[in-house]
Amino acid sequence: MIRVGITGQAGFVGSHLYNELGLYPDKFRRIPFEDSYFQDEGQLCSFVKSCDVIVHLAAMNRHTDAQELYHTNLRLVKQLISAMEKEKVTPHVLFSSSTQEKLDNEYGKSKREGRILLEAWAKKSGANFTGLVVPNVYGPFGRPGYNSFIATFCYKLTHGETPQVLQDSQVKLIYVGNLCKHIIKKIEEVRNASSSVIEQDMVPYDFEKKVSEILGLFEDFKTLYFEQGIIPSLRDKNEINLFNTFCGYMDFSLLYPRKLIKHQDVRGLFVETAKLGIGGQVSFSTTACGITRGNHYHTRKIERFTVMKGKARIQLRRIGTGEVLNFYLDGNEPSYVDMPVWYTHNITNIGKGELYTQFWINEWYDPKDGDTYFEPCDMNENYKVK
Known part of the structure; x- marks a missing residue:
């Protein structure tokens, strides 16, 4: 040790x-x-x-x-x-x-x-x-304005400000x-x-990239993901890391749950849960009343939870903090929550019937990488050293 x-x-x-x-x-x-x-x-x-x-x-x-x-x-x-x-x-x-x-x-x-x-x-x-x-x-x-120009770009683009390129140099990152x-x-x-x-x-x-190229990529993330909820095309692991970085500056308490457009007629209901430029894997689960799934976090994986039927509570807590964000979703009003990296997350069936949840993960995720880590403590406690 x-x-x-x-x-x-x-x-x-x-x-x-x-x-x-x-x-x-x-x-x-x-x-x-x-x-x-x-x-x-x-x-x-x-x-x-x-x-x-x-x-x-x-x-x-x-x-x-x-x-x-x-x-x-x-x-x-x-x-x-x-x-x-x-x-x-x-x-x-x-x-x-x-x-x-x-x-x-x-x-x-x-x-x-x-x-x-x-x-x-x-x-x-x-x-x-x-x-x-x-x-x-x-x-x-x-910290925007302190640690890196990337932090500044991400914060400004997700908080209604306009970032500027002061020196368009080639930067090694x-x-x-x-x-x-x-x-x-x-x-x-x-x-x-x-x-x-x-x-x-x-x-x-x-x-290595020019500052203006990185800003252009983040501006695409803002238009596609932040404003429209579309997972952008991410060509390699560096762009995955840049995307996860961008997401880390969003105010999740104001952003989620994000409602989805539903189309309903005599045949039933149709909902498009994710528009993807990235590909990936889609799965679903059923959860019995009162059961909680999760209480783990990821360091790289991009993941989306969409409630299809029933009522659920999704909780997020950034590792190292005690603040828990609670989001309530109902299959009658389809919506989703994306799981940020380094945030413990879970989903609980709080309804009276079975809960149907759809999951999507990005195509760059490899289970052999060991990306999922379970919490050593309860969601409502501060993070403890194992």
Whole structure:
């Protein structure tokens, strides 16, 4: 069991990495970290003493005062080193640097100098060190106007604003889930190394696109999916990741349940439940009164629930939070709810008769990928470490 702590655990990459590690309860024990530890030397020392591995993500990405950003990021590195020296511990430290290391700006400078300081500490103390040089990271739950231009584009397009391309450069991008998997793989590689490891790791990017091309793709998602409910054509796993990212910025409490158009005559009822540009698999289930299905979440799969007959309650809760969204659907007024990634979901038959539900999943989903994870606790409790 490897004890892993993440400085900046509550941040964009930190929260994703914390959740990703939780998928491997037999390999990793997650050591909780709070930002306040940097204001409390005792707490910080206790934290470093508890870890076999520390992933140092805590940093300031943007600030109106560039010098404040520079000094803050170096201060956090120095505090971490000081705590480890005080406790005489040598965990494997992975430091999140950036491809901006090569640029002449205060952020890049703070990352380059921070990596050099930690590398020097590792050489002096005999510890393992990995300096991760990370390309632009995107994914659900990033802060618009702070973490990435993709977060800003997605938020604005789903909240009635118009994004603008300020610099139409070619950008190398990595999905946050793939970055987390790379970090976990690196932890295991160094753990199994036969000798001390001090390295600079150039994290590979997933793909490269112009900013305007990405905006064009998101504008298509807005028109087709956000406005019309049509699942767009997604040509590869990168577009799946971009689509799931886009969906992560929608206000689900206002969006669902989405009503479907029904056509009824003497023959009965006809309802088109999904218009697809993507293909996929359609299935259905029957559920007895009072029975709940689900209480699991997905990390990649795109999925739609449509109630065909009966009455149902669908619940969503984002992993790591306690807020539960409740949606009530009735087969007499056909409607659907889509399941966002990293949201626990379930469906309960709350009617007096049998419930008929139709399910659709995207064609890129492969059951062998192990995408479905069951909750270690009830929907109404906060997420607990397994």
